[in-house]
Amino acid sequence: MRTFASLLMAVALLTLPAPGRAAGKVSDGVVRIGVLTDMTGFYSDLAGPGSVLAVKMAVADFGGKVLGKPIDVISADHQNKADIASNTARKWFDENQVDVVADLVNSGTALAVMPVAAEKKRITLLSGPATTAITGEKCTPYNVHYTYNNWALANGTGREVVKNGGKTWFFITADYVFGKSLEADTAKVVVESGGKVLGSVRHPQSTSDFSSYLLQAQASGAQVVGMANAGADTINTIKQAAEFGLTPKQTLAGLLVFISDVHSLGLAAAKNMYLTTAFYWDRNDATRAWSKRFQSLPGNEKKAMPTMVQAGLYSAVTHYLQAVKAAGTDGADAVIAKMKAAPVNDFFAKGKIGPDGLFRHDMYLVQVKTPEQSKYPWDYYRIVKTIPAAEAFPSVEAQACPLAVKK
Amino acid sequence: MQALYGQLLVGLINGSFYALLSLGLAVIFGLVNVVNFAHGALYMTGAFLAWLGLSELGIGYWPALLLSPLAVGVLGMVVERTMLRRLYQLDNLYGLLFTFGLTLIIEGLFHHAYGNSGSSYPVPEALQGGTNLGFMYLPRYRAWVVLVSLVVCFGSWFVIERTRLGAYLRAGTENPRLLQAFGVNVPLMMTLTFGFGVALAGFAGVMAAPIYQVSPSMGSSLIIVVFAVVVVGGMGSILGSILTGLGLGLVEGLTKYFYPPAAATVIFAIMAVVLLLRPAGLFGRET
Structure with a gap:
């Protein structure tokens, strides 16, 4: 029995692909x-x-x-x-x-x-x-x-919105590692670019009602409300911000928003929001x-x-x-x-x-169009600024990647 | 202090949603004796039907407020007649498991058909805009939600606790055989009651559609809180679930003011304390 098993093992080993794959x-x-x-x-x-x-x-x-x-x-x-x-x-x-x-x-x-x-x-x-x-x-x-990556989104939106006049910020942040780090990254850039953070509020993940957080954002009087959350949380924040009349007095800044989110929200709710993206379909003939x-x-x-x-x-x-x-x-x-x-x-x-x-x-800071500005289906973004690659992403030196250091 | 008033009002708004949903659950548990875990999925279905009606058939908010709960109610009655009824003589747990499975199926179907991000339902024109109350901006639609929920909740309570029809319903739970002997069609009554309970969920769904993103997961994030409300109020107590819904909404609002990160857990902390001190709930009867 034992020999049979070892024979089986040997056959199995032989039929395995060779570990070093042939170049x-x-x-x-x-x-x-x-x-x-x-x-x-x-x-x-x-x-x-x-x-x-x-x-x-x-x-x-x-x-x-x-x-x-x-x-x-x-x-x-x-x-x-x-x-x-x-x-x-x-x-x-x-x-x-x-x-x-x-x-x-x-x-x-x-x-x-x-x-x-x-x-x-x-x-x-x-x-x-x-x-x-x-x-x-x-x-x-x-x-x-x-x-x-997060760095590109936080930097793009944080820096460019401050440059465009959004000096004071309030954050609505998802209360877990992702949200907190996104808030910290963005707040750092906002302060570095000459802006000021007036406050922030943490909400549990998968909250459906954001009204009390939005009231706090409203009371802060900040020009920009940064949303350091994702997915359904962001969508509900945006939708209810419009309902509570935050916009147009305050501007929303989405730190992780995709065109699929804007599509499902509709422009009436998402209009005038700033966000950073790597790609927009309507940018040029090739796209x-x-x-x-x-x-x-x-x-x-x-x-x-x-x-x-x-x-x-x-x-x-x-x-x-x-x-x-x-x-x-x-x-x-x-x-x-x-x-x-x-x-x-x-x-x-x-x-x-x-x-x-x-x-x-390159990354792009975009602003969501209003329903009046949108002329055809999926006409959602106005490109405010092209952020050159060198500014959009962290340098190799700034990344703590051991591979890059060795070279 | 102004901010506190704002948070209390927001708490009341959320509380009226909790009340509306937990009322449906309490009716179903109190009168049909089923722990309806599918309540959240049916609430989502109500919202989705309103959205589908608007985008596919051009049916507006006002007719949807009637049609969508009706459709959800009929769906509920079909489920009750064909499947759920077979579980009545078994332990409560079987009904719970069955409705939980139903939830997964309903959510899965909507997910498959409409994706995860969901869709946006506009606030009806007559209810757009809002009023500045001095301490906060109150959107007109939210005021409408509070008003309607209170009317529906206390209307249902009145029918069940203070009318002859309600007396039949309560008698049906106490002793169905005896009631049947008096010539009342108890099985039909059960079906209609279940239909009414889930129609309430569908109604809450339509009310919620203009506020929250209409998405397949909208029910699952709410149902757990609503169950906690029902447990605190006392399983099956109609008035208990209404008052507890409003009360816990207020407590949640206060928590969001004083210590926001605890907002999601405070209701469950209260539930734990209530279960320790009064296992039957605040308004429940000890059996």
Whole structure:
């Protein structure tokens, strides 16, 4: 019995893929992209099925093949749980020959998958998560953080709104780590830019009634009310701010707001709000052309315009496939080197991926239009200012990424 | 001090929502003896039907205030007739589990069809704007919510506690067999009562639609608080749930003024204390 078991073991070991993946070729005869995202939860409208669609679109536009081998896309729902995310990624790496995990909206899932990918020498392409630590103290060598991070949002909105005359601020903050750090980051920038923080109030996560917090914001007399919260909390804050007559006397500043949120709120409630974004579909001819194609894809049932997360993911996957082509292999070491060496220049953004894995590109401070200003469907933003890449993102030195320091 | 008045008024507004929702739960528990966990999902359904009516069929707020609860009530009665009724002779727990499962299914369906961010329902034109009370700006719609909830709550209390119909209902819970012997169709009465209870949830949903984002998860964030209200008030006590709803809304408002981070927990702290000192609730009868 014992010998039989060891024989079985030996066979099993032999059939396992070799640990050091052969360079100079496409492993297993296929380049497989696994989109791991929130398919049904809080972030499913800003990432979710739209992210999968964007990746499939990128692969189709690339021709469906790289180095003569097919490109395959699979996807799964991580349900915003770190353990599900890391287990799925591990299974994908071990059993499904997945070469790159894409999206990972929700920082908790991203931080759980990154070390697994690094251990297995596979690439992570992050578009959805926000935490700055991803390319800071938690950075890994095989990771690219593509679309935005908290630092960029806090800095963009904080600094530019103060420059535009919004000198005094009041914060409505979600009472957990994310909200507090977003408030702290933004408050720092506001003060540095010559503004003043008059006060703040903390609310529990998933609050539905914000009226008492809004009354406090109103009583503070601040010119700008910064919302350091996310998702349904932000949406309800904005909606009720309009009801309680905060606007137009006070201006709202959204610190984590996506176009899908503005769409669901409607312009009547969201008008005049400031926010920072990496992508707006109606910015120029190239963004319009791509976004309209995305909108009319058969899989896009709600005919939604892409969020920055979805547009960024398309661009990231395209850049990855170009790197595979240039490297002549899908081996992670060669591909990540090419990705960091070659600049990105497409409809989404121009810029370069740093040694810490952060893609630094221009960001845009936008103001939401009023219903009267909006002329056609999805005509939501007025671009107030283009924030150049160097100001939009933290410098390599400012990030505490050990990888970047070594170089 | 001015801010305190504002918070108290806001507390009263929220309290009237709690009262409206916990009233429906209390009616269902008190008269049908079911712990209806699907109350939050049906409240969400009410809000969604109002939104769908407006965006798909052009049905405005005022007709929706009647039609949407009616539709939710009919849905509730179908569920009661076809499924829930089979669980009456079993322990309460089965009804709770069944309605909990129902919640997951309803929320899942809406989620699948309409996504997670939800949609915005406009405040009806006649109720837009507001008044400056000196210590706070009171949106006209919120004043309307308080008024309507109070009328509906005390109207329901009056019908159940002070009329002949109400006496039948209460008798039906005490001794259904005896009541049936007097020629009253008890099963039908149960169905109608359940329908009325969930229609109240649908009604609260329509009332909430212009204030909160209409989204599949809007019910689940409220239902736990409402259950706490019902427990504090005394399971099944109609007046208890109304007064407790208003009272806890005020307490929550005060907490938001003095120590905001505790606002979400204060109701549960009170619930724990009440359960320790008066397990049947403030207005409940010891059995």
